[in-house]
Amino acid sequence: MEKSIPDIVVGRLPRYLRSLEYMLKNGIKTTSSQELGESIGISAAQIRKDLSQFGEFGKQGTGYSVRYLVDQLQSILHVNQSWDLVLVGVGDLGTALATYQGFVNRGFHIVLAFDNDPAKTGKKIGDVTIHGMDQMEAKIAESGAKIAMLSVPAAAAQEVAENLIKSGIRAILNYAPMQLILPRDIHVEYLDPITKLQHMTYYLG
Amino acid sequence: MEKSIPDIVVGRLPRYLRSLEYMLKNGIKTTSSQELGESIGISAAQIRKDLSQFGEFGKQGTGYSVRYLVDQLQSILHVNQSWDLVLVGVGDLGTALATYQGFVNRGFHIVLAFDNDPAKTGKKIGDVTIHGMDQMEAKIAESGAKIAMLSVPAAAAQEVAENLIKSGIRAILNYAPMQLILPRDIHVEYLDPITKLQHMTYYLG
DNA sequence: TCATCTTCTTAAACCATCGTTACAAGCGAG
DNA sequence: CTCGCTTGTAACGATGGTTTAAGAAGATGA
Numbered sequence: 001m002e003k004s005i006p007d008i009v010v011g012r013l014p015r016y017l018r019s020l021e022y023m024l025k026n027g028i029k030t031t032s033s034q035e036l037g038e039s040i041g042i043s044a045a046q047i048r049k050d051l052s053q054f055g056e057f058g059k060q061g062t063g064y065s066v067r068y069l070v071d072q073l074q075s076i077l078h079v080n081q082s083w084d085l086v087l088v089g090v091g092d093l094g095t096a097l098a099t100y101q102g103f104v105n106r107g108f109h110i111v112l113a114f115d116n117d118p119a120k121t122g123k124k125i126g127d128v129t130i131h132g133m134d135q136m137e138a139k140i141a142e143s144g145a146k147i148a149m150l151s152v153p154a155a156a157a158q159e160v161a162e163n164l165i166k167s168g169i170r171a172i173l174n175y176a177p178m179q180l181i182l183p184r185d186i187h188v189e190y191l192d193p194i195t196k197l198q199h200m201t202y203y204l205g
Numbered sequence: 206m207e208k209s210i211p212d213i214v215v216g217r218l219p220r221y222l223r224s225l226e227y228m229l230k231n232g233i234k235t236t237s238s239q240e241l242g243e244s245i246g247i248s249a250a251q252i253r254k255d256l257s258q259f260g261e262f263g264k265q266g267t268g269y270s271v272r273y274l275v276d277q278l279q280s281i282l283h284v285n286q287s288w289d290l291v292l293v294g295v296g297d298l299g300t301a302l303a304t305y306q307g308f309v310n311r312g313f314h315i316v317l318a319f320d321n322d323p324a325k326t327g328k329k330i331g332d333v334t335i336h337g338m339d340q341m342e343a344k345i346a347e348s349g350a351k352i353a354m355l356s357v358p359a360a361a362a363q364e365v366a367e368n369l370i371k372s373g374i375r376a377i378l379n380y381a382p383m384q385l386i387l388p389r390d391i392h393v394e395y396l397d398p399i400t401k402l403q404h405m406t407y408y409l410g
Numbered sequence: 411t412c413a414t415c416t417t418c419t420t421a422a423a424c425c426a427t428c429g430t431t432a433c434a435a436g437c438g439a440g
Numbered sequence: 441c442t443c444g445c446t447t448g449t450a451a452c453g454a455t456g457g458t459t460t461a462a463g464a465a466g467a468t469g470a
Contacts, residue, residue: 008456014403015384032418040384044418045458052420060419061465078406096301097398102382106399146409147402171405173398177307179220179245187408189401193302193378194311196394197352198219200376201283203392204351213428237446249446250430257448265447266437 009050010077015040016047017073023066032063082107084145086169088160089152090115090130093175097149098126108147112139116156133160140167147171154178161188214255215282220245221252222278228271237268287312289350291374293365294357295320295335298380302354303331313352317344321361338365345372352376359383 019040023031033044033051051057051069054076058064074080085103087094087110097103098110113125116133123130131139140148148169152160157176164172171187174180177194224244228236238249238256256262262277263269279285290308292299292315302308303315318330321338328335336344345353353374357365362381369377376392379385382399 006456010407011404013407014400017403018382018400019384034418039386041386043458046456048419049421049457056420058419059465060463061417061467063418076407077403078410079403083402083406083409092301092304096297099297102399103402106402108399108402147405149398171409173401173405177223179224181244181246187405189405191396191398191401193354193396194307194313195219195223196378196396197288197308197311197313198222198282198284199216200352200378200392200394201288202215202218202281204288204376205283211427239446248430250432251428253446253448254429261448263447264437265435266439266445268446 005053009053012042012046012050013073013077015042016050017070017077017079020066020070020073024070028066030063031066031069033058035063079107082109083147084109084111084143086111086140086143086145086148086164087113087125087128088115088133088136088148088150088164089156089176090117090120090125091151094149094151095125097151097175098128110149111143111145114139133163136163137167140164140169145169147173149173149175151175210258214258217247217251217255218278218282220247221255222275222282222284225271225275225278229275233271235268236271236274238263240268284312287314288352289314289316289348291316291345291348291350291353291369292318292330292333293320293338293341293353293355293369294361294381295322295325295330296356299354299356300330302356302380303333315354316348316350319344338368341368342372345369345374350374352378354378354380356380 016036019036020031033047037044037047055072057069057072085108087098090098090113098113103110110126110128113128113130114133114136115121115130118132120130121132146169148164150157150161150172154177157174157178158180161172161180161182165182165186170185172180173189173191175191177192180188182188221241224241225236238252242249242252259281262274290313292303295303295318303318308315315331315333318333318335319338319341320326320335323337325335326337351374353369355362355366355377359382362379362383363385366377366385366387370387370391375390377385378394378396380396382397385393387393
């Protein structure tokens, strides 16, 4: 069994990848941990240690091949493939998410959308039709999607999340201002702006 | 000089506050670190230790007065007042942010909006008029706002952020998929969904 | 070609931070 | 007064990050 990688390390990999992809696009062939670190504000030693958890990707004296490292990171993060997303809650925010091109560009495709407002069901948002919540379990199971974006009101978030898991969802991007209590093996990331704002106001005295 | 509080502790306070406000709204007068912890998935000891950094708010044998603790946390986080927000970048996402009622309910008011698209300037979004980027420095300085929400394309984010700081902004909620390199005393929180999604796909092998 | 110098990685050792466990002391009910 | 409950904090252990030492590849110059 492979020794497990700390979650905090995994969380930094997308940031490395983003910067490396930018270099690749600009024709930079080679980089060093120092250069990469300066471009994203992380110490060179930190980057080297993180990468060394997954293998040896660099050459002493030379540094890293940008293209090779991009390939490796994409492979590690499993983003060298397309991922299907489910959107739950098509309010203002959900609508913005559905039309955001950034997802598609990175290989994330919204394949299903749900809302409990009868006035919305049947309409199309982006490329997909909005279904009622009652169809959620069947539709998701059929699609095989593993990732959901949750943009429902806080009061509904916990219940909806539990239903998502029953339907086969294993990772949730939670926009609702609500902490979810879910099984350990479900991965949740939080994107609630209020929590972040309140964190910042502490320092603004 | 007061000993400085770890940032990671500060980051948990809004979560405690959220749950406590929920209890308050539901008429719960008293709670314990254990009960609070179970409601948000954090250990009781962690909560007690965090709170103890700021003072002694509980009674042995009884627990915490919900109302009192809410007051204290609001005061610590400086959210017992109204905050002005500046919105930069009025695309799909920016539009959703401008009309999101959650901000107003928590005392965060968007007072200025900027976009570099001439077709948008002069129009109103929510309660505010959209201005051109060229007016940013003057308008922000005049308003005295300290917090900005950044929803511009990645390529523009760094430059816009630097201009925001020149205008007096001290905290940035960054929706752009871009790491910002800024002075230490500027507080930045990241809300880029792609980074979060790529973090999750690691575990979905 | 070969020795030497520089650069940058890898890995180990060290140090700081964070979280959990354990416990003494205080409050309230009976 | 006694018992059960809950806090606040000290001590411990785990995790995370930085520093340092060692080694390998390429560049330079004779």
